[in-house]
Amino acid sequence: MADRPITIREALSAALREEMQRDERVFIMGEEVGVWGGTYAVTRGFLDEFGAKRVxxxxxxEMVIAGSAVGAAMAGLRPVAELMTINxxxxxxxxxxxxxxKVRYMFNGQFTVPMVIRTTTGGGKQLGATHSHAPEVLFAHFPGMYVAVPGTAYDAKGMLKASIRDDNPVLFVEHSTMLQRRSPVPDDPDFVLPIGKSDIKREGDDVTIVTFGKGLEWSMAAAExxxxxxxxxxxxxLRWLRPLDLEPVFESFKKTNRCVVVEESLPMFSVGAEVAAQLQNEMFDYMDAPVKRVAAMDNPLPYSREIELMALxxxxxxxAAVKEVV
Amino acid sequence: MATPKKDTLLDWYRQMVLIRRFEERCAELYQQGLIGGFLHLYIGQEATGVGAVAALRENDHVITAYRDHGIALARGLDPKAVMAEMLGKRTGVSGGKGGSMHLADRERHFWGGYGIVGGHLPLAAGIALAAQYEEKDEVVLALMGDGATNIGYFHESLNLSAVWKLPVVWLIENNQYGMGTSVERASGAKELVRRALAYSSEDGSGMKMGPRIDGMDVLAVHDAVSEAIEHARKHGPILIESLTYRLEGHSMGDPQRYRTKEEVESFVESGPIGRFRQVLIDKYKGVESTLDKIDEEALQAVEDAVEFAQNSEDPTYEDLISHVYVD
Structure with missing residues (x-):
């Protein structure tokens, strides 16, 4: 089947629909997923199609949305729970x-938790300090779960389907300003991407830019x-913050000897910090310049547009960061 | 409610005594340094756990907080494997990775003890949702302490169970104190079961407010929980409250400055095991020798459990790193 350009929103919707059609145990629950059709319209039409039992x-x-999904997953269902935003x-x-x-580990493997929490992330929409976080890295701190951070429609579909099919819990983080981005995506209902594999989105010999989510868009523009x-x-x-796959970063770095890490999260204790530390451990002999980090300012985000963008x-x-290292 | 048969009553007595002896031995082992971490004893609350769990069918479900030893034993977990968990052995019910607060047995539909106050309540709702979703005729018994009724999880979980008509019996084990803070110092409602009204309507829909029961009387607990389970099976969630008392501290090393020795003593006299023993003696002529034998067997079962645990292997590095993910 031919790939067809669709938006990230359509890709997410297709992934959910296909997995719900494939497996009766998959259901969606959360804030405004049904009558409203999803606050970002990802589940529009689902209530009519699948009924109130599964939508x-x-x-x-939020405590009971996440917690009851855990219980339902432990008991054999495959919930896809939606939290309106990661905030x-x-x-x-x-x-x-x-x-x-933790329940799998704590009880020595007696329980499995095959669930996904879908949520949206990101600033840049003038929503003020509490609604503009991009804290997905925070969740990547903890073993026992995965964190997905797709940046294209192709990845969004393949990664969401993989997350729903996997027996481990996944926090699936979609960027709220990227849902209209379009790219070719296979129609094949068995198109599934592997979990924990990063992907080279652009080839080049001079510098390695490591990024994910919204950072991909900024980085592609910078590369041009x-x-x-x-x-x-x-x-x-990176596509996934956990499992974190840095092998392609190391391979790339052997060639470029320079690295800039781009993320929307806050700069301290960030993905940039982790990548820099691992490069320094694994690739010290290849290092021709310090690893640079581009992140949000270490500051809360304000409402007013100009100063919000200033911080992102x-x-x-x-x-500018690349030119400091090449 | 039909009165249970003699064998059943004797089995409840056996369970209560087993729990008491098990807990006393745990306290000793803790003081000897063989049990680590936190240790929350069930002493004083045996009638609630045994009476409530006995009301469940085999395919029903039970989940509780961190004061979980009694519930585990009442649900039929092997005392050896429970004691091995206390000692952190790989033969423990949770492979030595859970400890006192995190016992579970998937096969027996015992979904675990949980260390975060209220953290298991939404899980209970989810387990009930799965039963409802798959149209299984199963009920979830979710036990919690009085302290858990003040945390956000309680409100969110009970509310959702009412909205979705989930088959859950929410059972508050009101042992009068959340750690050292008494109910009246922590809760706007002294009668905790009244909180059910917050999730119910004038037309009777929503959460049913069940009874406050004498949690020191195993028969009363069993009757009330049996009725509650039937309600949950047919109509949806119900909240009930069992008035009980923990005769030991919140956990080991609790100086108990928040209550008097006299207060504790007053509950020792009305303790659940002595009371039930007297009921049995009054009901069945000449049963004392049988009860004495049960007492001895309980002591022996606990000693066997300790021996098994002490002779069990410690977990290995492989255990340390296993079951973080599904492979």
Whole structure:
């Protein structure tokens, strides 16, 4: 079947629909998934198609959305729970960290937790300090769960299907400003991407840019500008923060000897910090320059547009960081 | 409610005594340094756990908080494997990785003890949702302490169970104190079962407010929980409250400055095991010798469990790293 350009929103919707058609145990629950059709319209039409048993609106109550999905998964269902934004996942932190990620280990493998929590991330929408976090790295701190951070429609579909089919719990993080981005995606209902594999999104010999999610878009734009200056950037899209696959980063680094890490998260204790530490351990002999990090400012995000954008990464900041190391 | 047969009653007595002896031995082992971490004893609350669990069918479900030894034993987990868990052995019910607070047995539909106050309540709702979703005729018994009724998880979980009409019996084991803070110092409602009203409507829909029961009377607990289970099976969630008392501290090493010796003594006299023993003696002529034999067997079962645990292997590095993920 031919690949067809669709949006990330359509890719997510297709992945959910196909997996619900494939497996009766898969159901969706969460904030406004049913009557509303999803606050980002990913599940529009699902209530009519699958009925109220499998498309379950919940109260706005994140602790029990996450926690009851854990219980349902332990008991054999395959819930896909939706939290409107990752900012609200802080309320469910205990259910996610202490229960979703730990019940299997704590009870010595007696329980499996085949569930997905879908949520959206990111700033840049003038929503103020509490609604603009991009804290997915926080959740990648904990063993026992996976963290997916797709940046294209192709990845969104293949990774969501993989997450639903896998027996481990996944926090699946979609960027709220990227849902209209379009790319070719296979129609094949068995198109599934492997879990924990990063992907080279652009080849180049001069610098390795490591990124994910919204960072991919900024990095691709930066690479175009750099190309005009004769600098070829190789872009590694991590796609998953856990399992974290840095092998392609190491391979790329052997060639470029330079690395810039781009992310929307806050800079301290970040993906950039982790990648820099691992490069320094594994690739010290290949290192021709310090690893640079481009992240959000170490500051809360404000409402007013100009100063919000000032605090976020963009292509210009990436270009500047690359030029410091090449 | 039909009165249970003699054999059944004797079995409840056996379970209660087993739990008491098990817990006393755990306290000793803790003081000897053989049990680590936190240790929350069930002494004083045996009638609630035994009476409630006895009301379940085999394919029903039970989940509880961290004061879980009594529930585990009442649900039929092998005392050897439970004691091995206390000692952190790989033969323990959770392979030595859970400890006192995290006992579970998937086969017996015992979904575990949980260390975070209220953390298991949404899990109970989810397990009930799975039963409802798959149209299984199964009920979840979710036990919690009085302290858990003040945490957000309680509200969110009970509310969702009412909205979705989930087959859950929410059972508050009101042992009068959340750690050292008494119920009246921590809760706006002194009668905790009244919280059910927050999730119910005038027309009777939503959560049913069940009874407050004498949690020191195993027969009363069994009757009330049996009725609650039938309600949950047919109509959805119900909240009940068992008034009980823990005769030991919150956990080992609790100086108990929040209550008097006299208060504790007053509950020793009305303790659940002595009371039930007297009921049995009054009901069945000449049963004392049988009860004495049960007492001895319980002591022996606990000693066997300790011996098994002490002779068991410690977990290995392989155990340390196993079951983080499904391979």
């Amino acid at each position: 379950r609106d919940t109260p706005i109550a 609200f996942a802080f309320l469910a932190l205990d259910a996610i960290v202490n229960h979703m990620a 500008q750099l190309e005009k200056d004769g600098i070829e950037a190789e872009i590694v899209d 990464p963009d292509a210009q900041k990436i270009v």
